[in-house]
Amino acid sequence: MNQDYIKPNAWSIIEEGFDAARVKSSESLFSLGNGAMGQRANFEETYTGPSxxxxxxAGVYYPDKTKVGWWKNGYPEYFAKVLNAPNWIGIDIWVDGEPFDLNSCTQVTDFRRELNMREGWYQRSFKATMxxxxxLSVSVKRFLxxxxxxLGAISYTIQVLDGAHKIRLEPYLDGGITNEDSNWDDKFWNQTAMESQGERAFLKAYTLKTEFHVCSFMANRLCHEGNWISSAPETVLAGERLGHAYELDMEKNETLxxxxxxxxVSDRRYAKENLIPTANQILDTALEMGFDTLLVQQVLAWQSIWDTADIEIVGDLKAQQGIRFNIFQLNQTYLGNDPKLNIGPKGFTGEKYGGSTYWDTEAYCIPFYMxxxxxxxxxxxLEYRFKQLPKALENAEKLGFDGGAALYPMVTMNGEECHNEWEITFEEIHRNGAIAFAIYNYTxxxxxxxxIPEMGxxxxxxxxxxxxxxxxxxEPRSQYVMLGVTGPNEYENNVNNNxxxxxxxxxxxxxxxEQLQLVSKKYSEDYERIVKKTKLEEHEPGQWEEIAQNIYFPASETHGVYLQQDGFLDKELIPVSDLDPSQRPINQKWSWDRILRSPYIKQADVLQGFYFFEEHFSWEDHKKHFEFYEPFTVHESSLSPCVHSILASRLDKVEQAYAFYLRTSRLDLDDYNKEVEEGLHITSMAGTWMSIVEGFGGMRVKDGxxxxxxxxxxxxxxxxxxxxxxxxxxxLSKTQDEVSLRNQGKTGLRVRLLDEIMDLPAER
Amino acid sequence: MNQDYIKPNAWSIIEEGFDAARVKSSESLFSLGNGAMGQRANFEETYTGPSxxxxxxAGVYYPDKTKVGWWKNGYPEYFAKVLNAPNWIGIDIWVDGEPFDLNSCTQVTDFRRELNMREGWYQRSFKATMxxxxxLSVSVKRFLxxxxxxLGAISYTIQVLDGAHKIRLEPYLDGGITNEDSNWDDKFWNQTAMESQGERAFLKAYTLKTEFHVCSFMANRLCHEGNWISSAPETVLAGERLGHAYELDMEKNETLxxxxxxxxVSDRRYAKENLIPTANQILDTALEMGFDTLLVQQVLAWQSIWDTADIEIVGDLKAQQGIRFNIFQLNQTYLGNDPKLNIGPKGFTGEKYGGSTYWDTEAYCIPFYMxxxxxxxxxxxLEYRFKQLPKALENAEKLGFDGGAALYPMVTMNGEECHNEWEITFEEIHRNGAIAFAIYNYTxxxxxxxxIPEMGxxxxxxxxxxxxxxxxxxEPRSQYVMLGVTGPNEYENNVNNNxxxxxxxxxxxxxxxEQLQLVSKKYSEDYERIVKKTKLEEHEPGQWEEIAQNIYFPASETHGVYLQQDGFLDKELIPVSDLDPSQRPINQKWSWDRILRSPYIKQADVLQGFYFFEEHFSWEDHKKHFEFYEPFTVHESSLSPCVHSILASRLDKVEQAYAFYLRTSRLDLDDYNKEVEEGLHITSMAGTWMSIVEGFGGMRVKDGxxxxxxxxxxxxxxxxxxxxxxxxxxxLSKTQDEVSLRNQGKTGLRVRLLDEIMDLPAER
Known part of the structure; x- marks a missing residue:
């Protein structure tokens, strides 16, 4: 069974009751982010249980030296990964000299977490007996x-319930952090300064090799029974950690x-000499506004996100919670104001995939953000990839292609390839197509x-x-073939003619x-510049067309379908439904060769093509291909169910579409893949959004x-x-019987609903 | 250009002149072994240059934890490797307190190495100015x-040439050694004892995890100007090293x-409690016999090896030297008296391939030893594999096959798989066939x-x-197919129907x-035992036949050849001769995907099959396949040229066969692959032998x-x-015009020479 401790709620993620076995899972689910930084829902105070x-x-990464058993020419030297950064949330607490730690409390009651997605904050409260x-009764609210x-802000409230106690609080900054995921246990950070300035403190460090300079900072204010405490804290230096200690005596029922x-602050945005002054300015603002005003600002900011992004589902609370969780997490990960950033598959919720960019962005995320x-x-x-074009040219050259050919990396931080499995790094080249498709899709x-004329x-x-x-x-086919590739279905490697x-x-x-011709006609200056820069030769476009017109596609006359690759029908075509459930997920049960020679499909492959190029194929073709491939698809990639959901919707298989929708939207909340502890599946969340908007909603743009x-x-x-x-x-609002459209725009819009073209007037 | 410093000589490998850049290469080429142990030609005295x-x-290995970038189900946990063992050859020398080290001498003249293959010893001599x-004038002879x-023995002779000097000699045992090839820098040995007994010393250590207990030992005797020195040495303990120091004053021209x-000695052969007493017994024998008598015994032992194994070539000194080097090294590596041992691709000359067993043994070495x-x-x-059958059954089960199926590992020490590249570990399954073929070949x-009835x-x-x-x-072919394999040509991975x-x-x-039927008729007891043990069901042999009769083979009608695999003709078939030489070897120049989609063949693949099953195919078929595949073969495996040499011989392409022969026989002496420093290619040396005996000699066994x-x-x-x-x-003796045969047996033998059947009488 999947996990089910999250309480259904339309706008919040809620956990009730303390269970140490759920802490890591909840650390993922209750993660916070603001596009520029993010954090797992770790406890502020010491916690000695599994965490x-x-x-x-965002954007602060380290090139971790590649680990590989058997080196192959062309492998990258490193895997760039976003790093675990110094801890600024830490607040250690001692009660009568004993450290406060939920893991050693004799009783914890009324434990509750809430991630309020409408307003963008996270709250944790409980009562504990040490x-x-x-x-103590504790309530903590925090937001980024x-x-x-x-800036992030925390309000940490403690009430003593049983009598008088001496309380020591030590909010701190800690640079002594590591990555769980590190290939060679290298040190990633070099700490250079710790500085205490009254109620404020600063910790300076830079990443080794990449030399990102980062100043972590904090300022603390203490309020006892409504009275601000003005005494200066004691500075506590211990290793790479800088704390500010406060001690005071509390009577029963008093609140602190x-x-x-x-x-x-980092030198990605500010001069590295000015990091402490900049941090001070931010703290000036924060302290002046105070927690509550900042929170009001936060609520308003999230309101404006929801204004254009919300999806409401009535009558199915779990489905409602799922989609809002997906939309919320996407917005926590990437807000789109920095073209040097992109969307890592786990966002800021874990280390896996290193926070790097995959083709997920182009195939799944761009439609959502658009x-x-x-x-x-x-x-x-799109510009992110344009800026990395020089590296894509280099990458192709490294693999033996002539200058001027570009191969975008499978996994990247700065445009260089990071991944090192030959069947993926060198062969999963369809990613290059997704990048072109995104340009088309955007336009x-x-x-x-x-x-397109400026960059694309x-x-x-x-x-x-x-x-x-x-x-x-x-020669034998008199056609162009593509040998040795891996398609989106990574359960096939080094196949011919995917x-x-x-x-x-x-x-x-x-x-x-086509775009060259268009630009040459309409943007002749751009055209000249690009021809010169790319050294485009006159014969090239014609040659592309000649190749395109003569590409071979494997197909089966018997089944009336295109084949996923050469020889697909040689497999024993036993549907997934006939597989012993104990054998699944096959990627955890079977050796790789067995997976490879099986017909099982990790994620949409031929069907991904049908999704991208829907208008190239008839409804009947869609039906035939869906019905041929779906029975062999195991959906062991988070990116799979959403595409199948959209196709099922199109084919009026609504209940099948709904099943896929639930799987994709609650993948993490219900932990389908038994791995939510490692972090959330951020990029596939955009697929969830698509399965409603493009799936159930049937939204398309056709002829503009x-x-x-x-x-x-x-x-x-x-x-x-x-x-x-x-x-x-x-x-768009849809009930079982009706559908309606509103247009909150400045002008009217002509749209098509089902087969009817209509003009939607502007509402104001 | 290939290396060419080795002096051509019929029976010896000779190097003249000291060149520090050649030291590591010569350490490989002048290696010594006696089947039970072996060593590179390291200097006895300190050498601070690259070495x-x-x-x-033999057989003392360590399971080094696997290193892998991306884990896949079924990968082995470790790679078992033969370990660098404690150093017993070391002799440190000081002259007037200064350490003697060829790397810091101001002049080295008359430097000469000789590996005398006829007699089985290695000598090094030189004059040096410190x-x-x-x-000093130094001459060192050593043999195993x-x-x-x-037992190994060294005579180390020093003459002082320029005047009187105080000489300090410190022969030692050193357990402080490491492997250059270690995945995680683990410690492999744990040393437990160092013991000095008069002129003898012992060092006890065991390997971690595998717990092989080994006692390294030495005894030293010193002779000054013909007089034995009886004074006891000073014992010098330093870390994991135990030395015996001798000091004496020498006059000009005196000799020491x-x-x-x-x-x-190890507990592979002796009780671990008795290792020091056993070593003492061996030393008793050695000291009693003395160096010279032991050497005579050595010469005689090698004589008897050459008596049945020599190949003489007249008129081509380099070819002569090449083949004897190959035969000599094979005999240094494996003598065949221990069924627990096997033949590592680098023998005792380096660490690469871990000293483990590959299919090389069955495909190449068995014909030589037979x-x-x-x-x-x-x-x-053969028995080695029989004993490892339980592990092969386990291995197959681990990969999802039903009990009773056996898959032998690609690389092994004790029967368990060691290798961890999915395309090899799980897919290069032809090795299983080579093991069956060796049984047939032996019989x-x-x-x-x-x-066969007893074990096979x-x-x-x-x-x-x-x-x-x-x-x-x-289904579409109505035949059995084999999906997802890697053939002997490892430049194709995960292909269908190799x-x-x-x-x-x-x-x-x-x-x-066939063999089941035969055994059931002639060895019914064995048959009953095997049926019971293997739980053979009655239908199985019939099912095997049904499958065998219906296996699909890819072929091209146009070219009249079998195809290496499905889709081979889709490749761009540009012959190797048209490749830019700067692009070779392709495995050092090209990324893996480019190699995979090229038509280039690393080593004989279809042609390996024609070599094994020559009699199944006509001469014309051989010719067609050789002429089709040879132009695409890059021979980047040491195991390739010999097979092509044999096939070229059969096809009367004698000069082509000769070119392949030179390449295989002098692969290491001339360092074709620029890697001889890492060790010699031992297993392919058996292929060199085959290219003369089966190639030029055309030796076959047909109908007995x-x-x-x-x-x-x-x-x-x-x-x-x-x-x-x-x-x-x-x-067999062959000149340009004549051929003759002798039979040194006890009885006559009927043989066929060309098309003539003749009786060869016994010579005695």
Whole structure:
């Protein structure tokens, strides 16, 4: 069974009751982030039970030396990973000299966590009896400010319940942190300064090799029974840790409140000489505004996010909670204002995947950000890849391609490849196509025609050149083939003619040619610049077209479907439903060779292509392919169920779509994959959003027009979602019987609902 | 250019002149071994220049924890490797207090090394001027006794040339050694005792985890100007090192001779409580016999090896030196008297491949040992795999096969798999076929019909069951296919229907069935025992036959050849000769994906099958396949040129065969692969032997009869070789014009020479 301790609630994630076995899972689920930094829901006070500590600063990474059993030419030297950063949330507590630690308390009652997604804060409260008999009631609220992106705030309230006690509080900064995930136990940080200034403290450190300079900071204010305590704290230095100790005597039922403001400033944004002054300025603001005012600001900031991003589901609380959790976490991870940042598969909730960028961004996240934010955000995500084009050119050259061909990395932080499995690093090249597709998708959705001439076209040329070289000509087939690739379904390696990859390659070649022509006509200056810069030769576009028109696609006449790759039908086609459940998930039960020769599909592959290029195929084709491939799909990637959900919706298999939706939306809340302790699946959360908006809502952009073709699961009363389409906030509301659209824009919008074209007037 | 400093000589490997850049290469080339232990040609005295120290004890290994970047189910936990053992050869020298070290001498002249292959010893001599001005002439001879397998002996002679000096000698044992190749810098040895007994010393240590207990020992005798020095040495303990120091004053031109006897006894052969007494007994014998008598014994022992194993080539000194070097090193590595031992690809000359067993043994080494030694030796090699059958059954089970199927490991020490690349560990399964083929090959050659009923049949049943489960039925082909394998050509991974693997599988299935029938008729008791033990069901052999008769083989009608695997013709078939030489070796220049989608063949694959099953194919088929595949073969495995040499001989392409022969026979002497510093390619040396005996000599066994079909390279005057065929020592001598055969057996032998059947009378 999946985990089910999270209380269903429309706007909050709630845990009740203390269970040490759930602490790591909850640390993931109750994570906070503000796009610039993020942290797991670790306790502020000492906790000696099993815990996974993590606090991360966006863009601050370390090139950890690659670990590999058998080296192969072309492997990268390192894996860049976002690092666990100094701990600024820590507050140690002693009661009559005994450290306060939930793990050693004799009783913990009324334990409750709440992650309030509507307002963007996290609260934890409980009553505890310590082994020395002292009884405390504690309530902690914390948030990472959306407005002041370097700042977090904590209010830590303690009430003594049983009598008089001497309380010692030590809020601290701790640079003595490590990554759980480290290949060679290297030291990642070098700490250079600890400085105490009255109620404030600063800790300076830089990352080794990459030399990101970071100043962690804190300021603390203490309020006893409503009275501010003005006495200066004692400074406590211990190793790489700097604490401020306060001691006072409390009577029974008295309350003590510690406000801790902290966070990071780094030379990613500020001059490294000015880090402490900058931190001081931020603290000036924070202390002046105070916790409660900052919190009001936070609530308002989240309100404006929800205004354009919320999805409401009535009649299915778990489904409602799931989608809001997904939208909330995506926004905690990436807000889109920094084109040097991207979206790591686990965001700021764990170390796995190193916080690096995968093709998840282009295939899953961009549609979400495009539709829920200003189009600049999606443009920033595209620009991220444009800026990394030089590295993609280098990467292709390193693998033996001629200059001018670009191969984007499978995993990256700064544009260089990080991953080191040959079947993925060198062969999972479809990622290159997803990057081109995102350019197309962005242009289609936003109608922003400037991105391609300004930046996108260079990327398209590099990618087209890659495909043109990566295919080879098969004499016996008299067609171009693509040998030795790994498709999105990573349960096949080094296959020939993966249909999805071939199809994407063909599309890229034609699209690059088409865009070249378009730009040459409409943006001739840009065209000249790009031709010069890329040294484009006249024959190239024609050659791309020739290749595209002659790419081979494996297919089966018997089954009337395209084949995932050459030889797929040689497999023993036993459907997943006939597999012994004890054998699943197969990636935990079977050796790799057995997985490879099986027909089982980790995630949508041919169907991913049908999802991308829906309009290229008939409804009947969709049906045939869905019905052929779905029975072999094990969905052991978080990125799979959402695509199947969308396709099932399109095929009017609404209940199947709903089952996939539940799986994708509550993947982490219900811990389907038994790994939520490691962190959340952030990028697939965008897929969850798509399975409602594009799936149930049937939202598409066709010929520049926004179209909807909605359906609704039988057990829902209604649902509604908002999208930002070219400046219009469009709300679709669907009940079992009706569908309605609103347009909160400045002008009217012509849309298509089912088969009807209608004009939606502006509401104001 | 390849290296060429080794002086051509018929019986010796000779180096002249001191060059520090060659030290590591010569340490490999001048290695010594006696089957039970072996060592690189490290200097006895301190040497501070680049050096690679190695001394190895057969069968004493350590399970080094696996290093892997991305773990996959089924990977082994460790890689068992033969360890660098305590150093027993060390002799430190001080002249007037200054350490003697060739790396810091101001002049070194008359430096010469000789590895005398006829007599089995290694000598090094030189004159050196130290930085304090002292001039020495040094001559060192050393050997590892074939008769006393735990014993090595050194005579170290020093003459002072320039005047009177105080000489301090410190022969020592040193347990403070490490492996260069260690995954996690683990400690491999735990030293437990150092003991000095007069002129003798002992050092006890055991390997961690595997707990092999080893006693390293030494005894030293000093002779000054012909007079034995009787004074007891000073014992010097330093860390894990135990030395015996001698000091004396020498006048100009006086000579000092140190005899050092040393080696290892281990609990692989002796009780661990008795290791020091056993070492003492060995030293008793050694000291009683003395260096010179031991050396005479050594010369005689090598003489008897050469008596049945020598190959003489007249008119081509480099070719002569090459083949003797190969035969010599094979005999240094493995003598065949211990069925628990096997032949590591680098023997005792380096750490690479961990001294573990590969399919090299069955495919390459067994023919050599069968024909140059008593047939017991080859039987011991077969028995090695029989004893490891339980682990092969376990291994198959671990990979998801039903009980009773056996998959032998790709790399092993004790029967467990050591390797951890999925494309090899799980997919290079043809090794299983080589193990069955060796049983067939042994039976064919020796006519020993008892091995199969006694041991071999169980192995054949396990292997047949593996293949029967490993194939799958392809509906569209209505045939059995073998998906996801790696053939001998490791430049293709995870391919479908590798022809070689399919062919071997077919053969194994039929051979196992045939042998079951044979044993059931002639050895019914053995048959009953095996059926019971293997729980063989009645239907199984029939099922094997059904599968074998319906296995699919990829083929091209256009080219009239079998295809290496499905889809081979989709590749761009550009011959190696058209490759830019700067791109080679491709495994050092190209990324793995590029190698995989190229047509280039690392080592014989389809042609390996033609070599094994020559009689299944016509001469024309051989020609077509050789001419089709040879142009794409890059021979980047040491195991490749010999097979191509044999096939070229058969196809009367004698000069091509000769080119391959030179490449294989002088691979290490001329350092074709620029890696001889790491050690020698021992197992491929058996392939060199085959390329003369089976290649030029055309030796085959057909229907129980020994056959020859000899040719000769144009630049050779003549060659002759000896083989032991069923107790007859047969010598074939071939000149440009004539061929003759001798039979040194007790009885006559009927053989076929070219197309003529003749009776060879016994010579005595």
């Amino acid at each position: 996974f500590q993590g606090s991360y600063i 082994s020395n008999g002292a009884q 400010s959306l407005k002041l992106e370097e 409140k510690l406000y801790k403001f902290g966070g990071y 539709a829920t934010k200003n189009q600049e955000v999606a443009r920033n995500l 289609r959705y936003t109608n922003d025609l400037t991105y 076209l260079e990327v398209l040329v590099g990618i087209a050149r890659f495909w043109a070289q990566r295919v080879s000509f098969s 249909w999805y990859t071939n199809y994407l390659a063909q599309w890229c070649l034609l699209y690059a040619k 027009m926004l179209c909807f073709d909605p359906n609704i699961p039988a057990n829902w009363h209604s649902y509604s979602f908002k999208i930002n389409f070219r400046g219009h906030i469009i709300t | 690679f120290q190695g001394s190895y004890i 930085s304090n001005g002292a001039q 006794s074939l008769k006393l397998e735990e 001779k140190l005899y050092k006897f040393g080696g290892y 024909a140059t030694k008593n047939q017991e030796v080859a039987r011991n090699l 064919r050659y020796t006519n020993d019909l008892t091995y 049949l169980e192995v054949l049943v396990g292997i047949a069951r593996f293949w029967a489960q490993r194939v799958s039925f392809s 022809w070689y693997t399919n062919y071997l599988a077919q053969w194994c299935l039929l051979y196992a069935k 009869m020994l056959c020859f079909d000899p040719n000769i390279p144009a630049n050779w005057h003549s060659y002759s070789f000896k083989i032991n065929f069923r107790g007859h020592i047969i010598t």
